[in-house]
Amino acid sequence: MSEELKKLRDNHKDFSNDRLIEPTVSPFELFSTWFDEAVKNNELESNALCLSTVNSNGIPSSRIVYLKELVEESFVFYTNYASQKGEELSLNPIASMLFFWPKLQRQVRITGSVSKISEENSDAYFASRPRESQLGAWASYQSEILADRNELFSRITNLEQQFKDSVPRPPHWGGYALMPSELEFWQGQPSRLHDRLVYIKISDSWKVQRKNP
């Protein structure tokens, strides 16, 4: 354990308030602990995160997506590659993710580079989804203007005929993995003296520091 981490941990022990964040060597260990605690505490939609991307004019855009899994230190979500977020990620493959767990007064802010996951992994997850969701992935031209909802339903009717048995994964649907370069853990504290712990990736290790609230 580095001197820096030891100092941060000792500093943690100086306070009687047991809600101060105890730094771990890996931010993924801390994230997993917090995620499990969010689930145990019945946070509504624990796996929902706000994903922000930026377009070619530097204009940001945010929306909620579900975290599917944490794989080899990357955060995986699924979407339509041709959607607004997909277009923006193809031009600027950097994104921000934000988790908010209000019951625990916790926020996790993550920034990093995004890339498509393997076709095999997208195929495997798509195959595990309910048929209605699979047909929906074909029927929805996500983020494009829809003149009439009937257009969407008639596409579903046609797709039900086209794919009578199994539904293949549409080429425009799949997973992205965000590989973080920075993570910030925020723990609400009394008197607004909140605790913030920031991990920054330097070469292959993580530098961890506290920030003013």
Ligand SMILES: Cc1cc2nc3c(=O)[nH]c(=O)nc-3n(C[C@H](O)[C@H](O)[C@H](O)COP(=O)(O)O)c2cc1C
């Ligand atoms: C709780 C919740 C979960 C969502 N999960 C996803 C998801 O996992 N993938 C996805 O593409 N859209 C998801 N959406 C819809 C997105 O917020 C968004 O409307 C859609 O992806 C289109 O975004 P875009 O036009 O910015 O690309 C979710 C919305 C909510 C409210």
